[in-house]
Amino acid sequence: MSEKIPPFVVVIPARYASTRLPGKPLASIAGESMIRRVARRAAQAGAAQVVVAVDDIRVADELRGCGGDVLVCMTGEHHASGSDRIAESADHFGWPDDTIVVNLQGDEPFAPVAGIRAVVSALAASDAPMATLATSIDSVEELFDPNVVKVVQAEDGRALYFSRAPVPWPRDAFAATRDRLPEDVGFLRHIGIYAYRAGFLRRFAALPRTPLERIEALEQLRALEHGYAIAVRVSPEPFPPGIDTAADLARAEAWVAANPSA
Template sequence: MSDPAPFIVAIPARYASTRLPGKPLRQIADAPMIVHVARRALAAGASSVIVATDDVRIAAELRDHDVQVCMTRADHASGSDRLAECAEQLGWSDDTIVVNLQGDEPLAPVSGIRAVAEALATSDAPMATLASPITSAHEMFDPNCVKVVCDANGYALYFSRAPLPYARDAFALKRDVLPSTVPFLRHIGIYAYRAGFLRRFAALRPTPLEQAEALEQLRALEHGERIQVRIAPEPFPAGVDTEEDLARVRRLLESAGANRE
């Protein structure tokens, strides 16, 4: 078996989170959250790990770790836009595989980071992402759970906060149980792209469906680009958006640390 294609992991991290101010620097067990995310990227075997941030406090916390910091503008609308500036600053070649790992994913599985990089490396699509099966009706009808519908070759047809695909006959009878014959998939917000496409994507105008659903990946589909979707090899725990999320992750990581002692 050939060695996997080399990839870098780029982590967009901004200080001014609306729901959880200073989120990247919130302490979890022995380190700030951004350090935990960087550790996951390093453990995945990335050839380099770059944190793209607009805040010197975040940069300072990473000074003693094997991570490169790229200082970016503060006015970026999305993580992809921030990484596009990073690609220009650092001069990444167009064929460089870049994994976009969100800065609020301290529990991101190493296998998932590798899987999305491999999905891009073995596909002719310019962008790749992951998904996992939806098993509960609550999740299916939750607008915070983003659904993805794929074609027979695993390319994304659409992403939505609505329940898709809509099982007409089954849901006409009841909506508390999912029919077992329908492939319901939850989108996992980790991406891989070639650096050349990342630059091109960030230069595209936001699109109507992207703005309606508040899902930036729809910009790629609306402009006719393909997105390869792979099933995640293991579950992705939810990221950190709220104080409740932070407390949950603290319990998990502190318990893991205690078990290693």
């Protein structure tokens, strides 16, 4: 943790009723629940507070015994997105508007500590009200996978668009073949971690949902459609993919077997 960054809090939205993997926060990975793994990563990153925003008492019960570093906030079941759940947590704890809040997804049990700190640094170094991370896409399969969210950046590093579709679309290269990625295009996978100040978070959660947000099912598009900038930084360390399905869970088990210190 050599880079000095401002103090920050981490909120982990944990929705029990996942459609693709019911009970996801409690899913076991090598004998430890996913939500405990995520909370531990947040604490290791140096967060002043780690809050798990839950909608089900079973998740709250699972977090008992995690220690004083991990707090639980019971939030409403009506929220449409994780950011809405985090905004309720910010109000619950009464954080001042300038508090840096990191939204760490509850399905990122292998989020690197350096990545969590990098998104805080990205926000602190930018005048954008919101920051996130990305990493390179290295295979055609990943590019064309709709579960992998892609991001396109402007010259200044800010996000132009997020999509489940393969963007940008190299017209000439893909007209010739789609069996491999063209070497001169830097495709980026969006990593679902965000940093914002509590004041903007409250404002963002109050904004009406937007057409593109609904079409792509990507809440960050709400910020872009309302004219707010999002700073994007390439993660200093790889983020293993998040866990959305039973197949992802099986891959996570295999990954832990190969990386026992994870």
